Amino acid sequence: MLSKTRSAGLVGMVVLVGTLFATAETRQELHFKVGKKPSISINNQYGPISVKAGAKREVVVTAVLQSNKVEVDQSHRGNRVDIISHLLTGADQDTGQVEYQVLVPADANVTLTSMTGPLHVEKLHGDVVMEGNTATVDVRDVSDGHVHVKTLSGPVTLTDIRDGHVEITSLGGDVVLTSVNGPLVEVNSSSGKIRYDGDFGAGGEYSLTSHTGDILATAPSYASIDVTARSVQGQVENDFQLQPKHTAFPIKAGSAFAGTVGKAASSVKLFSFSGKIHLKQR
Amino acid sequence: MTCEEFERVLPEIEGAHSAEQESHLHSCSVCSELVDDLNAIALQARLLRDSENEEPAPGIWNSIEIALRQEGLIRDLTSAPYLVPARPRPRRLAWLIPAGALLLLTFGLVQHERPRSELTPQVPIASTNPEPTDAANSDDQQLLEVVSARSPAMRASYAASLRDVNSYIRDAEQSVKTDPNDVQAQQYLMSAYEQKSMLYQIALDRPLQQQ
């Protein structure tokens, strides 16, 4: 029979070892062969997801699980791959965390969902749909695909996005667009700031709307835009020499401006309820 | 007038020719034939529009309809379009996601009794007089209860987001009420409801978690 001291020590060691097992990271690697334009969705409540284009026609998922309180459920049907982080009893933001690094074919359509993120996608030609709560969203170098992003308070950054529809809805997260052009670019923010830095392309519709967030759009002098800007309760500022145009609402100096620059190839609408709007010339 | 001079101005000529141009056409068969040919082409081209009988493939409408349904632009008008259920239970809150996005269509029916003087340029803060409807409040409370049950730590954050988005909706509704013909005000309202719809969707759309 063990003495009380040795029993306590043994129990302590068991608890320690048990804790180590419970919190030990585990790594899984999954491979899925796919055809053209596969659909990949990853739902990971806690933890980052990073998706990049790989060279092969397969999806490679590397998952690092923080503990045994979370497991990775996978499903592969035809050209569709679904990955879900399945939280077990007692999981929290730390123990339920999974880190995903994913390689997909460049033409893949990707859907990512996470509460905390961050979410990162780069170098794809397919559609990208991302949804986060506080997750930071970062999308780079995507062309020909649609990019749809929704966050509650997570900031959103898009860089080098071309030739697809871009639709961003963020309640409180700041949205930064750099070199983003396409037939349709729409940002809907409530209190988050919106920043656009680019040339507005050569024939698209750009709509940046906020409730209280400020809007700063910076474009070069050679931009070709038909711009309308209006803030119900905030101030507006414009650095461009605009050719005046007719609008359906009265232009009140300091609260609205409208006109064309160059050949007015792209339509640009900047609207805020009480945020400040500034169309800045680079 | 020489042929070169005539050909130089020909692109600019719309309708009748000047006396000088007419005189040249009478005396120059090459330019005269050129003008006749170009007019014949333009005339036949106009007839092309009137004889449009090419049809797109039958599947095109199907694709359009699917997209419209997915975007919530088509809704079944045979069921009564109620916007705020009397006593919604948490699992039925999901219908609010597309309904919220369509609420713009009913802005003309929304009755708000707030004085216009609230909306003055001097007021820096967007909304100063929060008065949500009882039904909307009830839905928001139900949502917060669902969130609390799933993730208690998130309740405060969602409550703050709800306050923000409801403020957006109230300001947008007030703008529409001030000028129902203001297209931008209508767009604001649609944007505000899209935000609320997104908030509900994110709150309700969570992966499996064992209890």
Added chain:
Amino acid sequence: MTDARKSQAKKLSESELIERAKQGDAEAFEALYHLHKRRVYSLCLRMTANTAAAEDLTQEAFLQLFRKIATFRGESAFSTWLHRMAVNVVLMQLRKKGLPVVPLEDTIDTEEEAPKKELGALDPSLAGSIDRLQLLRAVEDLPPGYRSIFVLHDVEGYEHNEIAEIVGCSVGNSKSQLHKARLKLRELLKTSRAEKARKP
């Protein structure tokens, strides 16, 4: 849509259909589509000379229209509004592909593409002898930039100032390119007729 519903939708005027579509009525959307599909499709087909592209663009034009139908206030005819949207959709697609929407002055014409003004004294006049199919084939063979301007002006009836606004060029450029497009068509039609005449 059932036959009974189709019949009912047909009896409604276009403005009634538009109001119903704003409410989300599926049958109203479908009726509006069938009312205008030929016109939109023909426009897309003529501007792209490609059946598959024309169908994709027809779909996109109607989707954009239906998404924005709530903002239609009747200041212009619905068909005009739809038509303008379809033109924009096609032009955006052409730009996306890097195809010239309006050829720049004096930069695109190569020796092969430059229309010949004089085709020989023995060529008979085209007046009275152009048929629809010949012209359609000739339009398909036009370079894309010329084709856009020709279709917009001569087929669809847009004025030069409208074309200039839509495609982002000057009125002078629009007139100049239309003239070159017509000259090129003249050349194609005469060549085609000459080849036909030579066949046994």
